Amino acid sequence: MRSRPVYGELTPRPGSGHLFVADGEGAEAILDLFQKAGAQASSLLEKSHIIYMPGPNGTDLGVRLEALGAAQYHRSPSFASAQSRLKKVLADAHMGLQIYLAGTEGLMGQAQRDVIEAGLPHEAVQTEHRGSTVRRVQCVHCKGITENVRTDPFKCSHCGLHLFVRDHYSRRLAAFQGVNIDAEDPGQVPDAVERFK
């Protein structure tokens, strides 16, 4: 599936500033990056801004991340509550700012969408997947988005249809595609399997 995102490993890059957005276990990707930076870590931290929120599984490594001593550290309860801050940072930023995203696919996809809207090509953003594999899925029928989908199929939280979770991904929506699994034979719904943890 060509649209299935491929994630990498965060690496420090030269830049005028460094913006990190992470959730849950994504904190460890940031900690590892500063470990790798070695002697350059302190000069990197002076120009770093970290926005962090707990993961969908409850993992909260905020204390360790705050202890890094970045120029700015901000903890949010959720991406929705962090988003206005992220948009403001991007609106005020200059070219040269490096973007690093780490954690769950849902968080990285939504933050990447804001960066793309700010004018950067999607491949200019570094990503590293850590932690939960739960998915953010859009129902192609009612267009509602269900967060933290664990099973396949699952029941759309908006219209109630039983949806098959595809690998087909939309950067614009920051979501995978969910398609009705019993459209041809209503009621013939296979057992839900926990595919995402």
Add this chain to the structure above:
Amino acid sequence: MSVKAPRISVTVAEVLEVNPLIKRFRFVRSDGQPMPPFSGGAHIVVEMDDHGTRRLNPYSLMSVPEDSSGYSISVRRDDTGRGGSLYLHQHVKPGMAMEIGYPVNLFSLDQRAKKHLMIAGGIGITPFISQMAQLTSLGGRFELHYSVRNRELGAYVDELKALYGDRIHLYFDDEGDKIDLNRLLAGQSFGTHLYVCGPKGMISWVRSTADAAGWPKGTVHSEEFLAPPVGQPFTVELAQSKKTITVGATQSLLEAMEAANVDAPYLCRGGACGQCETDVVSCDGHIEHNDHWLTDEQKASNRKIMPCVSRFGGKTLVLDR
């Protein structure tokens, strides 16, 4: 595109001396139909019958993209080149019938950008003239930094200033002006894309400075057409066509294949687009890779050649064409 690709029959409507080195040519369709639309940054290949030598040279379109009444190009005379620009300067007159290819864009604006920062050197101004016209009608933000040797050779300086005012920044070499690139790049708002067209040295300077300043690769765009260099004549075997051809001193390998009626693909004819990439069957000698399409590893392997600009020296070269 290849030698057998469709062409547009045109009439030269106007030849204008812009300055002692640059002439502008305007082409209209001989059949009176509108020209195909193009986007800012596109180029056309102009076909010339230079006293028996067939030349196909790429030139950026500088007219307004929405203007389908004709195409304009500006050509800088190169007295030491192979003769294409000299032919245009000395022999092409209003009323002449010529053939051109369809427009191709290898240097288009990235519409995702929030702002377009353009850097031009000398005749590298031409693609930006059509791009700025396009951005003006679409409402895009831009600024242009244009470096020229001196005021006399600063083509379109006054016209651009009159059209775009303080969005045009001029630098005259002989007055000691220099683009303060680090400062310019550092002050650009997030989401700006950078475009550069000009001499080779300028392009690599802008690219490396932007890279060091943390500009992602996808936000930096450049265009440079190489003129096929002159060199020693050499012989090439074409395996598919079962022909052996000789490439003349001022001819490119692509031109020699075309002269032998071999249908070889091309787009830019300047080592940039990759369209003419050809497999090497065997090589006993040295390929002079002049393109900036193949990677260094590909060049070292001698398994590929770009016939539009690259040459060969040695015993035998067999190509899969």
